[in-house]
Amino acid sequence: MTGNTPADAPAPRAIVFSDLDGTLLDHETYGWQAATPALDRLRGAGIPLILASSKTAAEIAPLRAEMGFAHCPAIVENGAGLLPPGPAEAAPDRSAYQRLRAALDAIAPDLRHQYRGFGDWGAAEIARRTGLPIEGARLAAQRQFSEPGLWEGSDTGRAAxxxxxxxxxxxxxxxxxxxxxxxxxxxxxxxxxxxxxxxxDATADPATAPRSLALGDAPNDREMIEAADHGVIIANPHGTPLPPLPGEARVRTTVPGPQGWMHAVLDLLSDLL
Structure with missing residues (x-):
């Protein structure tokens, strides 16, 4: 990973990892402004905010800049890739996506024809399938690492x-x-x-590792929440909520979206700083 963190810079006391849709972004409006007090506190304390989402780098880069965290890396396409710190690349490397599409096209035609992905649809169909506005669909189509799509055959065929x-x-x-x-x-x-x-230096001396905070609202955030020192499950009244986790000792908010996010982050920061 490249970035602008000097080699001799002290490690931050904490790092926050956050899902976007339904977590830091409002489910209806996709706004994040309700979380501004917590975002300001993170910036003031020098704590990195790592956005972690199924969104592409093209979608995340402008959001990250608007929030004031362009100096932080981001986890894109559900962990299939990383967006380095700094401005978005004018011509991002799509070679991994091209290899992925080539692998998809190399399998037997009777299986291939039953799967249709973003690369088969184009922006208008992506917008129809996802509910995104057309410009958002164009950004979602700028994939570098993964291919979402729909299997239209049987369960047996999907296994094959x-x-x-x-x-x-x-x-x-x-x-x-x-x-x-x-x-x-x-x-x-x-x-x-x-x-x-x-x-x-944390590998040699774990005591120097920053505390990790992870926030999410859906089952695909579970691994990230469980891997963090402090996990926060944001209320999700619009979708499938996370079930109780084994040995759960995590925060569950009662307020969804960026408002619940703000209160959870401020509460955790008051304990850590």
Missing amino acids: FVAALAQHGVTAREGGRFLTLSFGGTKAGRMAEIIAHYAP
Whole structure:
């Protein structure tokens, strides 16, 4: 990972990892402004905010800049890739996505024809399938690491489809809406990589590692929440909530979206700082 953190800079006391839709972004308006007091506190304390979402780098980069955290990396496409700190690239590297699409097209046609992904649809169909405005759909189509789509065949056929892709090193993860293909990577797996970026001495001396906070609202955030020192489950009245987790000792908000996010982060920061 590249970035602008000097090699001799002290590690931050904490790092916050956050899902976006329904967590830091309002479910209806996609606004984040209700979380402004907590975002200001993070910036003032020098605590990185790592946005972690199924969104593409093209979608996350402007949001990250608006929030004032362009100096922080972000986890994109559900952990299949990372967005480095700094301004968005004018011509991002899409070679991994091109290899993914080539692997998809290399499997037997009778299986391939039963799966349709973002690369098959175009912006108008992505907008129809997701409810995104057309400009948002164009950004969602700028994929670098993964391919969401729909399987339109039988369960038996899907198992054969997934097995065929595995021979090309491609994994398939079922989300709330799409079957997403990638060469691997999860939000939780990227957390360790980012913590090591900010605290390279933590491997030798774990006492120097920053405390990690993770916030999310849906089942695909579970691994990230469980991997953090402090996990926060944001209320999710619009979708499938996270079930009780084994040995749960985590915060569950009663208020959804950025307002619940703000209160949870401010409460945790008051204990940590």
